[in-house]
Amino acid sequence: MLEFLTRLFGRETTGSKEIAKERLRLVLVHDRASVSPQLLQMLKNDLIKVISRYMEIDTENLEIHLDQTNETVALVASIPVKRMKRVAQNPA
Amino acid sequence: MGEVVVITSGKGGVGKTTATANIGAALAGFGHKVVLVDADIGLRNLDVVLGLENRIVYHLVDVVRGRCRLRQALIKDKRYDNLFLLPAAQTEDKTAVSPEQMRELCAELQEEFEWVIVDSPAGIEQGFRNAVAGAQKAIVITTPEVAAVRDADRVIGLLAGEFDLRDPKLVLNRIRPRMVRYGDMMSIEDVIDILAIELLGVVPEDEQVVVATNRGEPVVQDPRSRSGEAFRNIARRMKGEAVPLMNLDREGGWVEKLRRLMGFK
Numbered sequence: 100m101l102e103f104l105t106r107l108f109g110r111e112t113t114g115s116k117e118i119a120k121e122r123l124r125l126v127l128v129h130d131r132a133s134v135s136p137q138l139l140q141m142l143k144n145d146l147i148k149v150i151s152r153y154m155e156i157d158t159e160n161l162e163i164h165l166d167q168t169n170e171t172v173a174l175v176a177s178i179p180v181k182r183m184k185r186v187a188q189n190p191a
Numbered sequence: 192m193g194e195v196v197v198i199t200s201g202k203g204g205v206g207k208t209t210a211t212a213n214i215g216a217a218l219a220g221f222g223h224k225v226v227l228v229d230a231d232i233g234l235r236n237l238d239v240v241l242g243l244e245n246r247i248v249y250h251l252v253d254v255v256r257g258r259c260r261l262r263q264a265l266i267k268d269k270r271y272d273n274l275f276l277l278p279a280a281q282t283e284d285k286t287a288v289s290p291e292q293m294r295e296l297c298a299e300l301q302e303e304f305e306w307v308i309v310d311s312p313a314g315i316e317q318g319f320r321n322a323v324a325g326a327q328k329a330i331v332i333t334t335p336e337v338a339a340v341r342d343a344d345r346v347i348g349l350l351a352g353e354f355d356l357r358d359p360k361l362v363l364n365r366i367r368p369r370m371v372r373y374g375d376m377m378s379i380e381d382v383i384d385i386l387a388i389e390l391l392g393v394v395p396e397d398e399q400v401v402v403a404t405n406r407g408e409p410v411v412q413d414p415r416s417r418s419g420e421a422f423r424n425i426a427r428r429m430k431g432e433a434v435p436l437m438n439l440d441r442e443g444g445w446v447e448k449l450r451r452l453m454g455f456k
Contacts (some may be wrong), residue, residue: 114374120381121336127385135348143260 106167128172132142132165146176155182193224194309195297196429197326199350203313206364209400209410210422211310214330216409217426218306219274226265226275226304228297230322232287233313234278241268242407252280252341255292261299261330270412275304285317290324295424306429315349317321318426325352328389329359335366336444337375362425367396368439374430379436392425395439438454 132139147158155178167174198211209230215227230235232252237243240408249264251370261277268274277300280287300307311322323329329350333343350356363382370376379393397418403410410419411426417437424434 102295116374116377119377120385123337123340123385126337127344130341130345131348133350182363 122187123174125167125170128166130138141147146178151180152184152187157181193301193303193305194328195301195309195313195326196324196328196330196331197230197309197356198332199311199319199322199346200339201315201346202293202333202339203338205332206394207238207313207332208240210332210362210364210394210425211237211308211380212423213411213419214426215274215308216241216268216271217411217423218308218429219268219271220448221413221426221430222273223305223385224273224360225271225306225308226277226300228300228307228309230286230293230309230318232279232283232318232321232376233281234303234312237310238276238278239407240404241409243268243275243278245405247278248419250278250280250392251296252283253289255288255296261296265275265431266377270408283319285312288321290321293321293324295325299328303374303417306441315346319346323354323356326356327353327355329356330362331359331386331388332362332364334364335371335434337384339378340382341384344426349387353383359388361388362391363385363393365396365403366393372440388436390429392421393436393439394421427438 143161143163146163147156147161150156151156161176161178163174166175197212198207200207211227211394215225219225223423227237227241228251229235230251231237235250238247243266246266249259253262254261254264265277266276297307297309302387307325309322309326312318329341330348331350346357350359356385361383363379366379367376371378379390383390391432395417397410397416399413399416400410400418403413403416409422410416411422420437427434
């Protein structure tokens with residue numbers, strides 16, 4: 100009865116939509132990344148451009164991927180550095 | 192020359208067929224010449240939602256295979272003189288039609304009708320590809336649930352990437368304003384924020400849809416139905432009118448009135 104009354108008067112809120120939103124956010128990070136490898140390729144190209152201003156990198160062996168645990172998604176990049184530059188080059 | 196609009200969702204059961212029937216009926220009610228195409232070959236049901244199941248003689252695959260002329264397969268609606276249905280085949284499978292054939296069919300329909308509305312099957316396979324093939328615009332329909340929004344996101348990506356339908360519009364179906372207020376259902380803003388596409392309309396959950404579908408009548412015919420009003424608003428926006436979103440908090444139940452009277456939310 101008490102439960103019915105609290106429901107009736109709208110006092111009970113479980114706020115489950117926040118859970119839904121968070122789950123969706125995580126799922127979509129992964130879906131979108133796996134559906135569109137072009138997106139990751141574009142990111143890769145941009146990364147190479149930016150990092151090359153500061154150091155010489157081995158673009159052949161550069162790897163990036165998304166790492167998912169239960170609660171977080173991380174962008175993990177492994178970028179072999181060949182040589183550091185003394186000063187940053189301005190973008191061409 | 193008319194416009195070909197596909198209604199699609201990815202996930203099944205979110206209301207594609209109901210939306211197709213009602214948007215079509217609403218546009219016809221506003222005086223437009225409309226044809227609804229059931230592209231769900233093998234599982235036809237738009238005919239049943241419209242109450243036209245007893246009138247089918249020929250279907251889409253018959254037309255594509257040249258077993259009848261297009262005109263012979265079109266079924267005129269009982270209520271609107273300017274609303275027609277091209278039913279799906281029930282016994283053939285979706286490989287019976289190719290995207291190229293669908294493109295030709297839509298182009299032909301578009302010559303005669305102001306609106307060609309294609310009801311897509313669920314999924315993202317051949318049936319979906321056929322349904323989308325001839326369309327110039329797309330409406331993606333979803334409900335405020337994780338699985339439905341996820342599939343909608345996938346479909347939006349596919350439409351833009353593979354089919355050059357870059358600007359799909361969203362219909363958010365079966366929203367329950369009370370649950371949204373309690374924080375137990377994603378709101379319009381939540382879903383828009385996630386999917387990042389333009390909103391065409393919001394349809395509240397409405398038991399009248401069940402009643403209307405039982406009878407084989409579009410709910411837009413019921414002037415008191417809230418979902419009917421929402422579908423009419425969607426049709427008006429498709430015509431280019433600027434119609435504000437209806438106030439979803441206006442609910443009629445006595446519990447609601449009592450709650451408001453007593454000052455809760």
